[in-house]
Amino acid sequence: MGLHVVVEREIWRLASRPIYLFAMIIVPIGCALFFVSLLDEGLPIKVPTAVVDNDNSSLSRQVIRDLNASQLVDINHHFESYHEALEAVRSGVVFGFFILPNDFEKDAIAGRAPTITYYCNMAYFIPGTLTFKDFKTIAVSTIGSMAQVQLVSVGMTDEATGALIQPLAVQDHPKGNPWSNYSIYLCNSFAPGVLALMILLVTTFSICEEIKRATSVEWLKVANGSMVEALLGKMLPHTMIFSIVGVFMQSLFYSYNHYPMNGSMWVMILAMVMFVVACQAFALLVCCVLPNLRLALSVVSLLGVLSFSITGFSFPLENMYGAVGIFSYMIPVRYYFLIYIDQALNGISVYYSRYYFVALAIFPLVASTVLWRLKKACVNPIYLP
């Protein structure tokens, strides 16, 4: 009897049921591969868009050529009217359209300031944003080159007008993710999120199943009646497997796919192991409070799915309601995500991430304070469906 006996017992349990192989290895790795492969391009460029040319002049054709040459959109439809184009947006055929008005060229030359208009469907955020960005750039450069023509016509030199088109240029310096690549950003947040979800589910399943099947008495007996020993023996094989899966994910991202890795890999591996343990502790906490397989699984599922939103992967925490945002601090994956930003993306000193590591270490401590409840349930397993 001793720790190694519990570990051995758990390894047998894991090996005897294919669901563990599925939930611990296939799902997390499969999801990581899915994200990497789906978002391979980084940005969904070549947004299907349309143009409505009501002028058919050399100037309007010039603008359309500029649109065709631009990177972000793909002008694959030409419509006769605004209504036709709007119908196409409603049917989801295009994500936006650009309109050149009647007498566009004539009015522009005569100084009657015609208006070019563009429409972007923001109901789809990423394509909408890309379309907006592209159309705006084309509109601004069209305006600029027209203004230049006019200034030259009143006798200014080309050099003097050149700076006038854009007197102030804000130079972009995106730190760490210079291509504003969605893949880098989504894989690094959602893949650990799926891992966290599966750790929560598997840990809860494995602990509460002992109570459901009334094997918990034997489990405790093998561990000499010590709840801590029983849990350590049960969790250690899980920690090993999940950590290996997590590090595999990291190698897939940083080594194979060359996502930004500007810090120390060892720090990231340490963060991964601590993150795995913190998730296990979180699930353990739920099991201690609700030692019932169905209820505990329902709770971790509901929390696990919600955590993808509440951790602020996409929408910044400081812009949420305070009363909502505060729950973000309860979720282990948030701290892993923050460590990833500091260490891998920005490559700054570990000093700045110190609190996140402390937070990850707190989860097991909190869980250990309520172990007595789990022990009570294990000694006297009553299964309430």
Added chain:
Amino acid sequence: MKKWFESLFRVWRREFYLVTHDEGVMLFFLFLPLIYPILYTLIYNKEMVEEVPFVVVDDSRTPKSRELVQMADATPEMQLVGYASDMAEARRCLNEKVCYGIMYIPSDYSQRLVEGEQAVVPFYYDMSLLMRYRTFMEALTDIQMAVGDSQRQALLNEVGELASGLSVSAINSQAFILGDVTQGFASFVIPGVLILIIQQSIILGVVMLCGTSRDRRRKNSRIDPLAIETSAEVIILGKSLCYVVIYIPLTLYMLHFVPLMFGLPHVGSVVDIMLFIVPFLFASAFLGQVLQVFVRERETSFLVVVFMSLIFLFLSGLTWPRYAMEFPWRQLSDIIPATWGVEGFVNINSNSATLSHVTTPYIILWILAGVYFVIASFLWRRK
């Protein structure tokens, strides 16, 4: 024929009994559709990313550079948290998350503007969240254009008479935002998420019911005492009718009242939405009865189904558009009801499309419902 309807009704009634007497299933059939939309919307309901903090390193220290900083601070998107004496100090602020951007104004800024040369202002972004980056970018583009306009105007005033008849710009441009008119985050993400919540809660509930029936069968020498003896088609159809009937009022709540409650985009007709959603509900219910083959007992349904929500979210085209998906993901997304549900519902709800605009997703949803019905019946007969 009468007998057929009778057994259909008996299956329907039995399933209704099973659902209402199972707390776990009720949790996913009622709590999830009722509460999750509210929780999700509360998370994103502030809609806009505003007042993102930035610091300035001003090496120019002229009225013009101060004016630039004030312009940035005055935008709703950006908020000045302080001046840093040099880039090293500014970077420390970035590292400590005091700010998420650094504006560097070089010493020749003012001089270049006055002399009619292009002034370059580098801006350093923290790229941890793309939403912040996008917010900064938007504000800075506007500032860039505003400064440009005022510079041009100043010059045209100097040119004076020569340029009478010339306006600041020879061409105007105007942008119109469709769909998510306010460009809010909740307004964009929630309509799609609602559809995913419907599909996932149906699948989870259905799979749990099937798992429980398997548990009963195991205990009862391979016979489920609560099952009704009739053909596979009637059983699958009767059960699904039960789920659809439960979900119709829930769908009305989620797709009509939730957008109203939170002021999300909701410009389409409710009748169109409800008509559109019927094949979606059937397709989801049948899909659940196909996926149940992967679940041997009630509790493993969580391990098998829950993570799929993420996969379905990404395949739906809501975040990553479908035109950018490649084989085999595009094909996989084609066979998921939520993909078409999201496309149709978002177009009706946010872009005021009518049922005739969304015929493609509507027809595909009926086809999916038919295909999953056949597969589910086949699987039922085999066991």
